[in-house]
Amino acid sequence: MPRASMLTALSAAAVLALGLTACSPDAPDEATESATTSDFTPIVIEHALGTTVIESKPERVATVNWANHEVPLALGIVPVGMAAANFGDDDSDGLLPWVEEKLEELDAETPVLFDETDGIDFEAVADTDPDVILAAYSGLTQEDYDTLSEIAPVVAYPETAWGTSWRDTITLNSEAMGMADEGEALVAELETEIADTLAYYPQLEGRSAMFLTHVDTTDLSQVSFYTAHDTRAMFFEDIGLTTPDSIATASAETDTFSLTQSAEQADAFSDVDIIVTYGGDELVTALEEDPLLSQMPAVANGAIVNLPSSNPLGTAANPTPLSISWVLDDYLALIAAAADASDASS
CATH class of the missing domain: 3.40.50.1980 (Nitrogenase molybdenum iron protein domain)
Incomplete structure (x- = not known):
């Protein structure tokens, strides 16, 4: 085949191949990929x-x-x-x-x-x-x-x-x-959902709350709690609760998410209306029977939210993008019951 004819044939083949590639549904759209990049x-x-x-x-x-x-x-x-x-x-x-x-x-x-x-x-x-x-x-x-x-x-x-x-x-x-x-749109959507659910629990507005953590029922000589830097404590304000001065003051002196304090200083938490914690009934009983911790108003009034660690409800205090819709209503109902208990004891 003459060289000119050969080049013409190759060019035609190249054009045909290009056309087939462009029409193929499986071929990558390089122009689109390049534009996206x-x-x-x-x-x-x-x-x-x-x-x-x-x-x-x-x-x-x-x-x-x-x-x-x-x-x-x-x-x-x-x-x-x-x-x-x-x-x-x-x-x-x-x-x-x-x-x-x-x-x-x-x-x-x-x-x-x-x-x-x-x-x-x-x-x-x-x-x-x-x-x-x-x-x-x-x-x-x-x-x-x-x-x-x-x-x-x-x-x-x-x-x-x-x-x-x-x-x-x-x-x-x-x-x-x-x-x-x-x-940003997801945040706005969740904020609306929280506000709509919170409207059913007006008794939460303005109540102070703290989160006790890592409570050892065999040794209650110390009290550990989440500071205002922890997401559980932050979420309190999303649901109408307030940070008590005792927690705010302690939090101002650290950037850690939890602190430990002697039970002998438990009277510092006299400004706490509601306690949220992890554990079972034995934990609540231990708090109520302890000579020092039982003097905390939230303990004395039975205003304790006791979240289980063995099922998904236990995660409610730490909100996440997909969990809020699942556990928010149950979580607010538990806190509302604690608020009601506090009112009944006042």
Whole structure:
């Protein structure tokens, strides 16, 4: 074949191949992909452990520590890996019911579940090959953060370990996925839902509350409580409750999420109307029978909300994007009953 004819034939074949590729439903649209990539503005997020830069829109999202996976799920994104539930999981499958429901809604398989019983499983996280690791609500150490950052960009908490509000958790994690607007809309939706539910419990307005934690019924010589930097205490104000001066004063002197105080100083909590805690009936009995702690007005009045640790309701005090709709009404009903008990004893 003459060279000119050969070139003509090759050119025609190339044009035909190009046309077939363009028409093929399975062929990648390179122009679209290029435009999508070029339209993405790199994201810079500053947090307590450093500054994270996300150069391109993440396609593979991994999360570590409690509840961070609920942000992408709420926005329709299934993580490639996430921490297994280690509290309130009544069937021991590593998933809380609202997460199971969302995965079903998205027609998605369960992602890889990271076992964090002994800390973050860095190898398992790396095996999921993530583009970004979400940990806006977490207790990451600097070492944890540095190790994870070798795998992918990491978004850590903005100020205090375990002290990121549900709003900021959504805002930071959604921003890291390039979905800031969607995250803002989710926050607004949940705020409306909380306000609508709270309208049924007017007795909560203005009551003061504290959260007792890690109570050892065999040794009540000390009282541990969550400070105003913890999400459980923060959520009190979302549901009409107030932070008592005793907790606010103690919180002002630290940036940690919990503190411990001698039971001999329990009278400092005389400004607490309602106590929320984890445990069973034996815990309430121990508090009521203790000569010092029984003098706290909330204990004396029976104004104690005792959340179980063995089922999903136990997570109610720590709101997350998908759990709010599930447990909010039950949680408010328990606190309202404590408020009523306080009124009856006054």
